[in-house]
Structures are given as C-alpha cells and as structure tokens.
Amino acid sequence: MRVSLKRKLFFLFLILSFAVLLGITNGSVKFSLMEVFLEENRNILYLRLSRVLMAILAGSGLSVSGIALQAILRNALAEPYILGTSSGAGLGAVLAITIGVGTVYIPIVAFFSAILTIVLVYNLARHGNKVPVESLILSGVIVSIALSAIIVFLVSMSSNEALHGMMWWLWGNLQVYDFKLLFIVGIVVLFGIIAIFILAQDLNAISIGEEDAMHLGINTEAVKKILFLTTSMITASLVSICGIIGFVGLVIPHMMRLVVGPNHKVLIPATCLAAGIFMIICDMFSRTLLSPLEIPIGVITAIVGAPVFIILLKKRQKIK
Numbered sequence: 001m002r003v004s005l006k007r008k009l010f011f012l013f014l015i016l017s018f019a020v021l022l023g024i025t026n027g028s029v030k031f032s033l034m035e036v037f038l039e040e041n042r043n044i045l046y047l048r049l050s051r052v053l054m055a056i057l058a059g060s061g062l063s064v065s066g067i068a069l070q071a072i073l074r075n076a077l078a079e080p081y082i083l084g085t086s087s088g089a090g091l092g093a094v095l096a097i098t099i100g101v102g103t104v105y106i107p108i109v110a111f112f113s114a115i116l117t118i119v120l121v122y123n124l125a126r127h128g129n130k131v132p133v134e135s136l137i138l139s140g141v142i143v144s145i146a147l148s149a150i151i152v153f154l155v156s157m158s159s160n161e162a163l164h165g166m167m168w169w170l171w172g173n174l175q176v177y178d179f180k181l182l183f184i185v186g187i188v189v190l191f192g193i194i195a196i197f198i199l200a201q202d203l204n205a206i207s208i209g210e211e212d213a214m215h216l217g218i219n220t221e222a223v224k225k226i227l228f229l230t231t232s233m234i235t236a237s238l239v240s241i242c243g244i245i246g247f248v249g250l251v252i253p254h255m256m257r258l259v260v261g262p263n264h265k266v267l268i269p270a271t272c273l274a275a276g277i278f279m280i281i282c283d284m285f286s287r288t289l290l291s292p293l294e295i296p297i298g299v300i301t302a303i304v305g306a307p308v309f310i311i312l313l314k315k316r317q318k319i320k
Helices: 003-025 039-072 085-098 103-125 133-156 160-170 179-198 200-208 210-215 220-242 248-260 264-288 297-319
Strands: none
Touching: 003 039, 003 248, 003 264, 039 179, 039 200, 039 220, 039 248, 039 264, 085 103, 085 133, 085 160, 085 220, 103 133, 103 220, 179 200, 179 220, 179 264, 200 210, 200 220, 200 264, 210 220, 248 264, 248 297, 264 297
C-alpha cells in the first residue's frame, strides 16, 4: 500500500472520530463535550453512543455489501437492496405492524421475511448448479416490485396511526430500543465485512471478468454463493433493526473508488470509514433540522445521496 493511501485512510479515520464527537454532542438538546460526559447525562450519552454505533454499522454493512454486489454482478448500479431484501423485510415489518405484533418482535419478523425473499430470488434465478447474473438481477427486481406493491396496498388500507408507524419504519430509523439486538446485528455485520474483506483479491479478479478469475484458479460460483449469502445476511439484519436506508450502499462505494481506487483491499476499509462518517452526519441532521421532530434518516440519505450520485456519474463520464 502506498503512503498516500495510508494517509487517506488515516485522514478518513480522523474525520470519523470528529463525526462521532458531533454525533454524541448534537441532538434535540445540544451539549458541550464536557456536559455530555457528566453523571446526570449518562443515559443521554448511552443513547447517542448507541445511535452513533448503529450509524457506523449500518453505513459500513450496506456499503461493503454494495461493493461486493457491484463486483460479482459486474453492475455499477448494484446495491444491497437489488435482490429484494428490503422489500421482503419491509413486507414482514408492515404485516407485523398491521396485525399488532409487539415492537420487540418486528425486527425478528422482518429478518426472516428478508431471508425468505433471498431464498425465493435465488431459486427463481438458479439454473442447475449455476446462478446467472442476469437472471438473479431480474428475479430480484421482479420480486421486489411485487412485494412493494403488496406493501403499498397494506399501507393504503391501514388506519392513520398504523400508517405513520409503517412509513417511519420503511424510511429508516437508527434509534436502538434493544441493546441485545444491536449486539447480535453488530456481530453479523462485523463478521460479514471480515468475510468480504478476506475475499478482496477474489473480488478484484471477478470484477475484471469471471473467465479471467477462473484462469487464476478462483472458483467463481463458490465465491459468488458465499458473497450472496454474506451480503444477504448483512442487509437482512440491518433492515430488520433500522429499516430501509437508501443510497448509502450505492453512493459511498463509487465515491471511494474515486478517492482510493478499485483495489478492494483498500476500498473496503476506506468505504467503512466514509460510510460511518456519512451516516453519523445524516443522522445528526435527521435529529436537529426540525427539532424536536425527527426526520427518518432514509429521507436525509436520499436527499443527499441522489444529487451526489448524479455528480459522481457525470464526473465518471468526463473521465471516460
């Protein structure tokens, strides 16, 4: 790794550290750094630290999943929800809210709904022992559209109170209600990112072309299956606890490729740092823009992410 890349990673780490401090001092009530560590503010500190941790986990998990899927699908528009995970989890959560399932069980229902959706998409796309990329993308899109239609139907048939709860969940929220659940999701995301990082060299080869990767002795089908499973587990676990947060897994990987290059051994850690920064800042805005009201974080990431992606797209077109 060149010195310049090390400096870029270190610079990203410094920005992330500063973002963490901003995240714990800013909210509906603003504290100085000294005040937030006082004994009487301990509960507020714990709540804000949990949100900051959730922001880093969500940003890192979604962005690294986006990197892996963009490489193995060889599609620059691939993102964590392309295989229908978000729609599956969303439908599970909406059904749970509609029938009055307790809040504590909603993440569990959403998680298993997402996993069932991935199984459905995978089996629809499978042709013998192989899973053609085009079939997988098409199956994911079709299933996602179908499940989204059911969600819209359920939302339109619900009472206003239930509707508010559904829309709040569907647009994302980083508030942590169960620290045990946060711990479990954290383990899944952490080990998932490590697994993807271990396969970084394989991703480098596959992103160039599957035939070239096979000539290098890489079992591309096995690697793809491992990564499909890993990214699905990461995405399902995150959606189950914080809802659907768009653009993170699409914009941040593209942004970091421009900063550190396409080598996945550098791109993955850089993306984790950048995604953590992005999510913490977006969450801070979601809590403070209309304080004491809170804007769903998915709204903020969409407002910021859409124009940023357009700028990145135009920049890549000029480079080519």
